[in-house]
Amino acid sequence: MSTLQVSIYRYNPETDDAPYMQEFQVDTQGRDLMVLNVIQMIKEQDSTLAYRRSCREGVCGSDGVNMNGKNGLTCVTPISEVTKGNKLVLRPLPGLPVVRDLVVDMSMFYKQYERIQPYLQNDASEPAIERLQSPEDRDKLDGLYECILCACCSTSCPSFWWNPDKFVGPAGLLQAYRFLADSRDTATKERLSSLDDPFSVFRCRGIMNCVNVCPKGLNPTRAIGKIREMLLSNAT
Amino acid sequence: MLRGARESESAVNSKKNPSQGKRPVNLDLTSLQFPLPSLVSITHRISGIILFVGLIFLFWAFDVSLSSPAGFDAVKDAITGNALAKIVCWGLLSALGYHLVAGIRHLLMDIGYGESLEGGQRGSQLVIVISAVLVILSGVWVW
Structure with a gap:
């Protein structure tokens, strides 16, 4: 089983009245990818997905996201650390207004x-x-x-x-x-x-x-x- | 003239960003993970509220028991014989025990103990174990 079930918080202010969760399947080929890699693979499936990232090595601090209920940087968090039973839930950082998808207003x-x-x-x-x-x-x-x-x-x-x-x-x-x-x-x-x-x-x-x-x-x-x-x- | 310019500027702004002001906030508490120290802390608060409300009934029972010998007997009969009164007593004693133990942990943290990641975990586990013992002991005492 190398297919990861990913559920992502989606909200586009121009088309959506309210946020919703969207399901994606990602083929990890059995590798323990970083969550950011998974997001990038989803971006290839759906280019409208918005998220922040920059250095991809835990230095810039732009990719803070809530992963399976716990905040962290997607670029330095391996999926094995956060997934429960092959399922990954990605939501924007809690408590801040959502600009779009995983991007919050800081x-x-x-x-x-x-x-x-x-x-x-x-x-x-x-x-x-x-x-x-x-x-x-x-x-x-x-x-x-x-x-x-x-x-x-x-x-x-x-x-x-x-x-x-x-x-x-x-x-x-x-x-x-x-x-x-x-x-x-x-x-x-x-x-x-x-x-x-x-x-x-x-x-x-x-x-x-x-x-x-x-x-x-x-x-x-x-x-x-x-x-x-x-x-x-x-x-x- | 100036006002007109400002108005059109704000119109442009609101057009550029129609969602500002009604942006959603992700705060679905059921989707979030709460580590043990946070659960111990919220339970400390809940037990405090239970004690606050429960004390009203305790004071009332205390007042009745002091009003006359008959009142004293009525309260005594309720506590020794009535199952519901026993459960309420046990519940309040449990809340008191938990609130006390978790409160002492907060005081210890205020003077710098158990503030590390592991220290917080261990402190919370200790609170749960000690208060569980107190809850069982108070149950034994009531029955």
Whole structure:
């Protein structure tokens, strides 16, 4: 049995009133393909299928999709990892508006990323050489800077589904902590006060869906815990 | 003039993108996989709601039992003899046991324990095992 039964979420705003699931059969010839390969084979059957992809090696983060109920990057997910009984269900990332088929509108996600000011801020006068950092301080950024903004985590988070406008979400908060933890950044106080409300950080209930899906093996839950600790010790 | 220009611009925009604003959202919860830590967390919340509602009846029973010796006997008879009252008591004790154990896990996570992928799994399994023991023990206690 090398035929894979694939069910794909389809929606074309110009012709469809509502999304629907479409069935495809793909002959994998017994190979353990990546899900992206399967999507490409379906694209050959039906060229109207829309999806995002770019680097096809888990670096660009553009092909985040919900595969059999779990978010992940299609290019680095072998079908053996997600299929149940030769069946693969592909749906767009949950919680974000669908532009077409597997393509979602990421504006809300990017807005939350923009909100945490994801760039180094330092009010000291510019030195003649680079701003130096000890190896120990540099180590603090490991597990934070590697994020590729694929949105797999934030779109697996119920708190982000219900409050995408107020809760920063795991991806944004991981980056918020990346700059809070950076010894070269001097805006710690301002960063913390912009997060100090009931929604931005504290909507996280620690259910760890984000950690469960991150294709880079990062841990937003731990970063959020660290931000909470900083908020706590910063409060009077 | 300016207004006219703006209007035609928005007309073009809406023509270019007729679907914006009524785009569908994929949020069919039955199609999603929920890992153990998320199920443990939602059950924690549900048990909290059950306790909140259930306490109304418990307080009412408590009030009746304190109102008079006859009231005390009535409540005592219900709890020792009535199967339905026993099931309600057992249910509330189970909800309390689960809520307590899962709540302690959340507190431990707040101080940094069990926040890794494996730690979250193991913590949730532990919550289920310990609360299952509590549920059985409370059943034994009620009957």
